[in-house]
Amino acid sequence: MSSWQNEVRRSKRTHLFSFVGGTRPKGHVAEVYQSAVISQCKNSKNCILVFCKHWVSAWDAADEILGAMKRARFCIQPPGDTRTRRSFEWYIPERREDWSVFIRPEQLNKIEDVLSKIPEKEIQRMREVVIWMIPRVTYAHPSANWAEIGFRDAVDTALVELTKRVRHIKDNSSTGTAVAPGKLALWEA
Structure with missing residues (x-):
């Protein structure tokens, strides 16, 4: 686990932000957000876009997805995207500002501007919190004992x-x- 955390920590961040996802059907709660993010990502040299079609398994694109996330300072996660994200209450720090940036609806078309104003020191601090969270959202081998492997x-x-x-x-x-x-x-x- 610590070697993966160190790899994430040492990754060269060549882009300001990345987005892994696809468009949503008209009327879907995430459609407006997804469309705005995809449009900005396509028009920015500072964004990595991994466009996913709903029929493509994430396993088929795992290297591309992880690569994009490891090369970006921020990974965009629009609201309403998946139910999975709503079930992480126990795994992430309660103070979301310690590890994430909230982009207000009126800033939706200015994602790059908002993120580019965050000082590098603050970005590094937030990244350390995210790296600390990695074991908490990872599944160890069923027979592993947390005391032996060094993490829960x-x-x-x-x-x-x-x-x-x-x-x-x-x-x-x-x-x-x-x-x-x-x-x-x-x-x-």
Whole structure:
């Protein structure tokens, strides 16, 4: 794991941003965002675009996808793109500004301008947080022991967080304390 983290850390960042994705059908929640990102990426020498058609498996393009992400300072992830991203609550730091940049709707057509104003020192700090997250979103071999391999993987993290959540619910239900409805859901659909 540490060798992969070091490879990501040492990767030469030749481009400001990258986008891996494709267009969405008209009316899809992500269609406006995807179209704006793709258009800017196509028109910028500072962006790497890996255009994915919905019938192409990510496995078939894994080298191209990882290559693009390793060469970019920022990897664009528009909202509403996939359900998967919504289930990462337990795996990523709560303060999103520690590892990501929020581009407001009125800035949607100025992604390159927004990102180019971020100081290099801030970019490096954010990258370190992302590199720290890698083991938390990775699946280790099923027979691996986190103490032996030196990190907790996604399954370990989920089990720890699920245990905390169950204890919290149990403690609050036995004392009669109300639990906020949003806190009862294990993940949002």
